[in-house]
Amino acid sequence: MRANCSSSSACPANSSEEELPVGPEAYGNLELVFSVASAVMVGLLMFSLGCSVEIRKLWLHIRRPWGIAVGLLCQFGLMPLLAYLLVLGFSLKPVQAIAILIMGCCPGGTVSNIFTFWVDGDMDLSISMTACSTVAALGMMPLCLYLYTLSWSLEQNLTVPYRNIGITLLCLTVPVAFGVYVNYKWPKQSKIILKVGAFVGGVLLLVVAVAGVVLAKGSWNSDMILLTISFIFPLIGHVMGFLLALLTHQSWQRCRTISLETGAQNIQMCITMLQLSFPAEQLVQMLSFPLAYGLFQLLDGFLIVAAYKMYKRRLKNKHGRRSPGCAEACHEKKSTSPPETSAFLEVNEEATLTPEPSGPMDLHQALGPTGHMACAK
Numbered sequence: 312m313r314a315n316c317s318s319s320s321a322c323p324a325n326s327s328e329e330e331l332p333v334g335p336e337a338y339g340n341l342e343l344v345f346s347v348a349s350a351v352m353v354g355l356l357m358f359s360l361g362c363s364v365e366i367r368k369l370w371l372h373i374r375r376p377w378g379i380a381v382g383l384l385c386q387f388g389l390m391p392l393l394a395y396l397l398v399l400g401f402s403l404k405p406v407q408a409i410a411i412l413i414m415g416c417c418p419g420g421t422v423s424n425i426f427t428f429w430v431d432g433d434m435d436l437s438i439s440m441t442a443c444s445t446v447a448a449l450g451m452m453p454l455c456l457y458l459y460t461l462s463w464s465l466e467q468n469l470t471v472p473y474r475n476i477g478i479t480l481l482c483l484t485v486p487v488a489f490g491v492y493v494n495y496k497w498p499k500q501s502k503i504i505l506k507v508g509a510f511v512g513g514v515l516l517l518v519v520a521v522a523g524v525v526l527a528k529g530s531w532n533s534d535m536i537l538l539t540i541s542f543i544f545p546l547i548g549h550v551m552g553f554l555l556a557l558l559t560h561q562s563w564q565r566c567r568t569i570s571l572e573t574g575a576q577n578i579q580m581c582i583t584m585l586q587l588s589f590p591a592e593q594l595v596q597m598l599s600f601p602l603a604y605g606l607f608q609l610l611d612g613f614l615i616v617a618a619y620k621m622y623k624r625r626l627k628n629k630h631g632r633r634s635p636g637c638a639e640a641c642h643e644k645k646s647t648s649p650p651e652t653s654a655f656l657e658v659n660e661e662a663t664l665t666p667e668p669s670g671p672m673d674l675h676q677a678l679g680p681t682g683h684m685a686c687a688k
Contacts, residue, residue, distance in 0.1 A: 354486050355515070359508020360424050360434060361490020362501035368435040369491070378433070378556075378565050382419075382440040385552045385573040387451040391415045393547055395459050401536050406589075410597040411540060413469075414581045414604055416455040418444035418476075421483065423575035425512045426612040428505075430619040432568035438487055440572045445480045448580075449473065470587040475580055516609055541603035545611050548574035567619070571612065578605040 372379060394415025398408040419441050427437040453471050494501040552573025556566040581601045585594060 354482060355508055356421060356425055356512040357438075357483055357486035358490045359504050359512070360428060360438065361487035362494045362505045362508070363428065363434045364438060364487065364491045364494060365435065366491060366495060369439065372435055372439045376439075376443075377559075378436045378561060378569065379439055379443050381556055381559050381561060382436075382552075382569050382572050383444060383447055385548075385555055385569060386419055386440075386444045387416070387447060387455060389551055389555065389573065390548055390576070391455040391459060393544065393551070397540050397544060401540060403536070403540075404534075404596070406593050406596045407534070407537055407600060410581075410585060410600040411544070412456065412459055413584055414544075414576055414578075414601055416452050416459075417577045417581050417584075418448040418452075418479075419572045420575045420577040420608075422516065422609065422612065423571045425509060425516065426571045426575070426616060427568050428509055429513075429616045430567050430571070431564065431623075432571065433564050436565060437568050437572060438483075440569070442480065442483055442487075444572075445476060445483060445577075448476055468588065470584065472580060472583040472587055475583045479577065479580065537600055538603055541600055542607045542610075544604060545574040545576070545608040549611060549615065571615065574611065575608055576604065578602075578608075 391412070392415075394412045398411055403411065421441060424434070424437050424441060426432075428434060449471075453469075456469055456471075490501070490504075493504065549570045553566050553570035555573075556569040561569065578601050581604075582598060585597050585601070589597060
């Protein structure tokens with residue numbers, strides 16, 4: 312496979328070739344910060360989030376992997392296509408075009424797991440998708456890169472970081488396996504570990520974001536078109552992933568999960584692949600994109616979480632103004648809806664926001680004198 316777009320017109324865009332004023336020393340420091348922070352964050356997050364995984368639900372996803380299949384379609388079908396269209400649409404410099412395409416072909420990142428937890432997503436599906444996309448990247452990354460660079464005139468070989476993929480998979484599966492075991496043996500303690508891990512993981516995300524902004528402040532003087540793409544690329548991925556999950560009749564909970572998994576890419580894997588494939592003078596122009604993408608995907612994730620929390624609070628206040636009898640009647644109506652409609656209903660909000668009768672006495676109290684549900688206006 313070839314992988315350098317020199318100055319040939321066959322490459323998707325040959326705009327100006329002037330060098331970008333980015334200092335390489337910033338990337339050395341940034342790489343160290345990202346490597347250490349990523350190792351700590353991945354290990355802690357995967358162990359704590361593994362405490363939310365139930366073996367029965369995880370096995371159900373493996374036996375009937377419809378949600379995983381939709382996620383893989385988004386990851387290796389939608390994201391590489393979006394990257395290619397952005398490259399063509401914005402007429403980028405050749406080295407920048409390669410960096411964006413590599414980012415689009417990378418598997419999902421573990422940062423999506425913590426965002427999925429914060430939006431009450433399907434954690435079993437999220438972790439399954441992250442693991443499966445990492446395994447699939449062994450074959451899908453070189454295949455996608457080969458297909459989308461067939462028409463380009465390239466000189467250097469792209470080196471797929473198979474060792475990095477293996478390490479990522481190991482760092483993902485081992486902590487999750489320990490977390491699943493802890494949840495199975497000590498369910499009460501696992502809930503505490505989950506809350507602490509989610510909080511610490513959020514702090515680490517903020518630390519990585521702030522460190523990236525400070526250490527790579529020189530890169531913000533780079534091409535504004537590149538920064539614009541790094542902002543809209545993950546956002547478009549989130550939206551398109553949600554729509555595709557919705558079109559395949561996934562539940563709202565799974566739609567949120569697939570959306571976050573689609574837009575969140577493995578930044579460290581993209582940086583490693585660029586370092587293995589290109590000389591230092593080209594890396595100066597290339598590494599600004601994965602850095603900016605990583606920061607903006609964190610920003611997009613926090614915005615999605617904030618929007619969901621506001622929606623959940625509004626929904627909770629709306630349900631709180633209803634009487635218990637009316638809420639129970641609405642629950643009965645939803646439970647008798649056909650499968651096609653109930654597939655779109657959110658299970659988590661119903662379970663947490665709609666009170667259910669705890670016994671025969673509660674059910675008797677919810678019934679009126681005539682034996683029918685009484686809804687207070």
